[in-house]
Amino acid sequence: MTHVLLDNLTITFQGMSHPAVDAIDLEMEEGKLTALLGPSGCGKTTTMKLIAGLLKPSQGDILFDGKSILSVPAEKRNTAMVFQKHLLFPYMSIGENIAFGLRMRREKKAFREQRIKEMLDFVHLPDMARRRPAQLSGGQQQRVALARALVVEPDVLLLDEPLSALDAHLRDEMGELIRSIQTKLGITTLLVTHDQEEAVVLADKIAVMFKGRICQYDKPPVFYQRPASVDVAEFFGARNMIKATMQGKSAETVVGTLEVEPGELTTGKAVLTIRPEEITLGENGVNSLEAKVISKVYMGTHVRVRFLIKGIEIEGLFTKETMSEFQEGRILTLSFPPKSIWAIPD
């Protein structure tokens, strides 16, 4: 169970005007799975490579259990990486792939054989040791890649978008496997991904990264209720962004004056956001607004409806039972419960 601390970590690549990773501070709790979430190019994979030692930072430090590991070369760092592509060595058998790390440490053959068997059982692939990577399916290959990383009992496990190359149904399976293994073994894990669903399902805490900086670091539910910025909110699927000026409990907006719950933001400019599923139909207490139905989309279990309120497009998500209410052009009343409105500083 290793505690990982990134301290003012920065790297600027040659020829680039701005850093790829910009002075980030991050504390990964021991034994927990931390997700590094962000769009392509935000620097998350670079951060992972810095932790692994495949890249050297321009500034800052990386500490494992309080000790700097910057001068430790990658091969000695006791971190293990699982990539997006399984990258199993095609000229080795499954067993040889798994035991690779052990072989590099010159562990004895008997020990290696035993560990191979243990790991294969652990990832639910018993008796596959003799097969070759090409004979396995995509999901099985990824599980072998995971076994290969775990067999060396790393202090830190690094997962670089391990699910994105898999089909949807395999993704769930593999995600569950990762979660169960991680909790069982208690390895401090960093998961890098661009898929917020993946992060929310697998992570204990999520660090959202944009343009080389960490914008918010919290437990998953917080990102839905209290996103720290507009970028973060949009990344997590927040739809309804309304510019507002805060005055204590009230917010002046284009659609009207809305009552909000008292929070940290009491003055100044803000962006209000409310999740589509929180909007209610009909007059329910305060914050009732007149809305015109523009369009609706039936989504199987729910119906997504677009409204126009004083020129602003608002999206709501309702149960399929209420579908008949939403005829195009109809004017309805919607309510925005104050506790569901979140003010983001602008």
Added chain:
Amino acid sequence: MSPKLKIWLMLMPALTVITLLFLGGLLLGLARSFNYMPVIGLTDPNVDAYIKVFTNPEFYQALGLSLYIAVTATALATILAVASALLLRETFPGKRIITFLFQLNLTIPHIVGAVAMLFLLTQSGFLARIVHFFGFIERPAGFPILIYDDFSLGIIIQYVWKEAPFMGLITLAILQSMGDDYEAVAQSLGANRWQRLFHVIIPLITPGVMRAYVVAFAFTFGAFEVPYLIGKTYPTVLPVLIYYRYTDVDLAMRPEAMAMALVLAVISTILIFTYMAISRRFTRVD
């Protein structure tokens, strides 16, 4: 016109040339080696030429020498090629110059290479003079014998000089298309530089490098030009021996020359196939 007919029609010119000139040449040579050439009045086939060849120690000497040169030169060239390719993978000032030099080397024919080695490596050659300039030798005799020598060193050096850049560029292309992901995985699992070289890089590049090796080996084994200029006249490599026999004033030597040439062709083909079979089993990639 049926698509299948079209295909064969497009292949026709190439196949005609190959069949007539290449296969035809081999078959005619085969016939001539059996002393059978109705065209010039020989209608009595016999195996005399082959008997003479297989009982002639000169033949085995020449064969052995050809093998020795091909194996040594190609092996050294391969090592140098892989090392160069690993070096050229990285970026450093002067990389473009070296890459250009590699490509430049490809355009220089072996005959010029042979002449260059002649100028460079004789005991009073350019290298000897430089070595003398720095005080390592007193007279030409102090410089080792590299041209017309017993170990065919000058010949081997020439082939290494030519084959290494050729194989190096191929290896570099393979390395670049491979990317460095596999090495990153190995490194994260604890493999140091040498371990990555032996356990990851070499196994991954071996299939492609083997193909280049086979091409280079085949060429060096059957090569005439370089030993003809800077090799000892006796003993010499098999192709040169064949040439001497063929152009001998005594026309009766001709069938013997043909026989040797055909044996050379057969041995060459067998060697190539053996190499390919071995490399396929060794690499075990899908």
Added chain:
Amino acid sequence: MAKDTMTMTSQAEKSIVIRRKKHVRRWIAISFLMTFLILPLIPLFIWSFGFNWFFPNVLPTRWGIRAWAYVFDPTAQILPALWDSLVIAIGTVLISLVIGIPAGRALGLNVFRGKRLVEFLVLAPTIVPPLAVVLGIHVVFLKLGLADTLIGVILVHLIPVLPYVTLVLTGVFANYDPEFEDQARSLGAGTITIIWRIMIPSIFPGIIVAALFSFIISWAQYVTTLLIGGGRVQTLPLLLYAFARSGDYAVTGAISVIFITPGILMLLFTSRYLTGKNQALGGIGR
């Protein structure tokens, strides 16, 4: 805490030292490589301008352009030989392209029964030493009156040239999408228009690379020209060796310089096509 910082500094220092050692090693390797590649070429140039150049002088004591004057003397053999070499090489290029383009198309775009055999046949000349083939053809060429002629030499040059030309063009066509042709045809274009305006421009880089290979191989042929040309056809390689053996190193140097010039020019001119050459090279033997 202080101890930790001290350890950190000495560890940081150690990593700087390691990095510096790595750079020094790299520079030694680069210097060795550069020297190895360039050194053999230097005496070629120097000799061509040398009037008096004996051991132990690293540079000629007297310079002169006698060799160059001789080379460009229209009454001497060099210029006619240069001309013949060019004619033969260009002829070989043209014929090999006319044969190789349809063959490459047939092999690159299609899978058909017998394809493996055809591929093997096309590549066979790279495995079999040319000597065996040429000796066999020689008699027939004599009978057909093709020996001692330019066209005979061109024909025999096709043997080593065709495999490479076909290989490159097959690779090019493997990446070629014939749908463009279908579209053109649906717009009313005739076959000749399609070939000239669609296919040729698309595969043009491949044609350039194939032509390069073809030219260089033919340009550098020695033993094939020697045997089939019979002394009547004097190409530059033959002259090169003749002067090298006769000991006139100055003229030999001059001829060498002329001889490698077209190759270097082509390299400079087509270097942009050559970056794609890596893919072609990587495909050798596939």
